[in-house]
Amino acid sequence: MSLVTVNEQCIKCGLCINECPVYVLKMGEKGPEEVENAHCVxxxxxxxxxxxxxxxxAKSPLALQVDAHEFPKLNPQQAEHFLRSRRSIRTYQDKPVPRELLTKLANIARLAPTAANSQGISYVIVENKQLIEKAIENTIEMIENSPVRHILEAAVVGYxxxxxxSVFRGAPNLIIAIADKNSPYARNNAISCLTYLELFAPSLGLGTCWAGIFEYVAAVENSPLPALFNIPEDKIIAGAVMVGYPKYSYKRLVDRQPLDVTYIN
Structure with a gap:
């Protein structure tokens, strides 16, 4: 069954053929058509x-695409301000995020770029506070018996x-990205998707932070965390972010280390 259909508006400009990254299309009598045995991504x-x-x-329907001209582009100063405004939030208000907003975050995450457009990331959204507390306890217990305990000793002692x-910083919600266990792109795709989520969160009045300690323990052999969150055996936890309403607001945009770049001409 052909994936591509062309209507009478086609002017045979060839832009679609030139832009196809996997060379699926060729020019036919009535316009672009698929190359035999080609693999559309x-x-x-x-x-x-x-x-x-x-x-x-059929794999990327016109009906589901949005007219890019309907929305003005940010100018460079606005774009820089938008990107620099993202902060890792580690203090949260004691109130849960509505499911509607959590779903919006995951929906934005799915639009992120992925390796070879493989996508393949799905999400577990944790709303159960008792489950989050159980995950904290399990995480600390695993660290206590870990050969890298000395690195995370402060988290153990503090708890x-x-x-x-120090695991979820009191955040009321957790969003876990999962992927196929055998996917070579799992971690990179999760990073891309959750970064989109993090950048979008402030527009909803929300804050996020990567749950790095949780991610480390979840990846340890025989970790109880995947089972705690009912992660299928053929999937892995590829990334996780805590989500909540920030307790405080930031008044300034923080700088980073000076730019270090080498040009090769």
Whole structure:
């Protein structure tokens, strides 16, 4: 069954053919058509670039694409401010995030670029506070018996002696990215998707932070964490972020280390 259909608006400009990253298309009598035995990666470039809306692709339908001209682009200063405004939030208000907003975060995450457009990331959204607390306890227990305990000793001592949560920082919600266990792209794809999520979160009044300690323990052999969150055996936890309403607001944009770049001419 052909993935590509072309209507009478096609002017045979060839843009879709030139832009296809996997060379799926060739020019036929009535316009672009598929090359035999080619493998479309569903990037949607062919549909997105057409000046006449003349081509459709079953893997990336025209009906699901959005007219890019409907939205103004940020100027460079606005874009820099937007990117620099993202902060890793480690203090949260004691209130849960509505499911509607958590779903919006995951929906933005799925739009992120992935290796070879493989996508393959799905999400577990944790709303159960008791489950999060159980995950903290399991994480600390695993660290206590880990050969790298000395690196995370402060997290153990803080939790055991003062009740300080260094795992999820008191966040009311957790979003876990999962992927096929055998995917070579799992971690990189998860990083891309969760970065989109993090950048979008402030527009909803939310804060996020990567749950690095949790990720480390979840990846340890025989870790109880995947089972705790009902992760299928053929999947892995590829990334996780805590989510909540920030307790405080930041008044300034923090700088980073000076730019270190080498040009090769």
């Amino acid at each position: 569903a990037c949607g470039h062919c549909v997105a670039i057409c000046p006449k809306s003349a081509i459709d692709n 055991r002696e003062q009740g300080i949560d």
